[in-house]
Amino acid sequence: MSAAEFSYKLRVYIEDTDAGGIVYYVNYLKFMERARTEFMRELGYGKDAIFNHGLMFVVRDMAVRYLRPAQLDDLLEATVRLIDLGGASMTLAQEVRRGAEVLATATVTVACVERAGVRPQRLPRDMTDSLRAARDTNGN
Template sequence: MSEFIWPIRVYYEDTDSGGVVYHSNYLNFMERARTEWLRAMHLEQDDVVKNYGILFVVHSLSINYLKPALFNEALLVKTSIERLSRASIVFAQSIVRMDAENNEQVLTKGTIKIVSLGVEQKRPVPLPEAIYEQFLK
């Protein structure tokens, strides 16, 4: 999957008193998009735990806030794999809005490293081959 796009709407609860999205909520939007990306590949996270004994956990992240998102805006969260290894995935994500001329305005960019963590081992473990192969598509 080259790029996954998930639409979101900014709710009042996502904003501060000025109607601007609170900084940590951008991470929530990105998390939801990664979850929906997995779901689009028929990988429910609870099934991955049950069937493979692994969790996908955030190892590290970097985020750049470029422009504010505002209450009631319709946004797109774009997700792609920047780097894939046997036990981790680095995602490139951005949150964008479309202006009146249908031009994309990038609001936020992030890089998120996700590690495959063994439920029992509590340490990084290789991705199961079936999941790894799906991520290569």
């Protein structure tokens, strides 16, 4: 399946690094989370829009591979590509890159749940349509 890729640029700050100036591993997850949030915001589903539907998203499963270290002051790009869309979940492929160099990759499944009871909830039709359109376009 051909899928469009969303990209989010970020800078590595001192707070992102360990004592050796290397990005601490958990911060790659934060970079990816920001990219997923901005991806949804780009589609018109910022925090308010999602909360107005009485929904929230939770990570159900994530597999990460760390390939190369990022360092203080690097300019990075975190990407999101939708690879599967279910009734109440989506699976995304993510990368963190420095230029053309891939530093970390992840596959993450995010479940849609109702805010009140934190039970699985189908994605709203308009959101599903927007996600499908983003997946099927050639640009972001």
